[in-house]
Amino acid sequence: MKAWLGMALAGAVAAATAAPCGPEALGTSRVLTLPRAAGAWGTAQHAPLPGLGPKEVVLTFDDGPRPGSTPRVLKALAEHCVQASFFMNGEPMARHPELARQVRDAGHSVGMHGYRHDNFAQWPAEDQGRDLKAMIATYTDVLGEAPPAYRFPYLAESPVLMKALERLGIAVMSVDAGAEDWLPDQTPQMLADKLLGQLAGPGGGIVLLHDAQDQTAQALPVLLNALKTQGYRVVALRWQGP
Numbered sequence: 400m401k402a403w404l405g406m407a408l409a410g411a412v413a414a415a416t417a418a419p420c421g422p423e424a425l426g427t428s429r430v431l432t433l434p435r436a437a438g439a440w441g442t443a444q445h446a447p448l449p450g451l452g453p454k455e456v457v458l459t460f461d462d463g464p465r466p467g468s469t470p471r472v473l474k475a476l477a478e479h480c481v482q483a484s485f486f487m488n489g490e491p492m493a494r495h496p497e498l499a500r501q502v503r504d505a506g507h508s509v510g511m512h513g514y515r516h517d518n519f520a521q522w523p524a525e526d527q528g529r530d531l532k533a534m535i536a537t538y539t540d541v542l543g544e545a546p547p548a549y550r551f552p553y554l555a556e557s558p559v560l561m562k563a564l565e566r567l568g569i570a571v572m573s574v575d576a577g578a579e580d581w582l583p584d585q586t587p588q589m590l591a592d593k594l595l596g597q598l599a600g601p602g603g604g605i606v607l608l609h610d611a612q613d614q615t616a617q618a619l620p621v622l623l624n625a626l627k628t629q630g631y632r633v634v635a636l637r638w639q640g641p
């Protein structure tokens with residue numbers, strides 16, 4: 400194991416288990432480490448994430464990093480000692496590399512969400528390939544490591560990119576539940592009700608939220624409290640080093 404990886408894992412475990420959180424905090428119950436390998440997870444489109452038990456959730460945040468809202472999301476997660484996964488777009492990552500590193504350095508894992516945020520299934524094949532190449536180059540440049548995972552914008556998976564990601568050994572992450580937090584004018588209580596409603600069916604799984612949304616940043620303390628009250632446990636998702 401490379402030294403930087405050992406340090407990163409040790410730091411993540413310490414942050415997950417030793418943070419000064421009281422019993423009222425949601426907390427992070429454990430770390431689930433996946434191999435860096437191709438695969439596709441999330442019952443909206445694929446198999447359930449392997450190794451996830453009943454009432455266990457992996458919190459994921461898309462479309463950042465965004466200076467107006469991502470720091471507020473980080474603050475809410477830190478106050479609950481919760482570790483999540485962020486699927487970042489290449490364009491904002493290139494514009495705000497320090498914020499992207501701040502997310503990673505807070506102990507969260509980071510995946511990709513397309514350099515542009517678009518429906519790639521409608522693009523010519525060569526343009527899809529170019530976007531993925533730009534996304535991987537930006538991720539590697541900003542975070543100094545190879546990207547382990549990818550989530551399609553709008554969950555609009557394209558055969559061209561699915562094949563490319565499989566060839567590269569990069570996991571595709573779909574979802575199990577969300578709060579439809581991209582819809583405008585959602586109050587924190589509306590988002591909490593929607594999230595708990597969508598989680599009730601599968602009983603846990605990969606949760607999709609958006610750190611680029613102001614209303615999500617504002618609602619996050621309410622959402623985390625609701626998860627705690629309903630007995631959900633947060634699992635921090637990580638990928639093994641290269």
Ligand SMILES: [Zn+2]
Nearest residue numbers: 461462552553
């Ligand atoms: Zn998105």
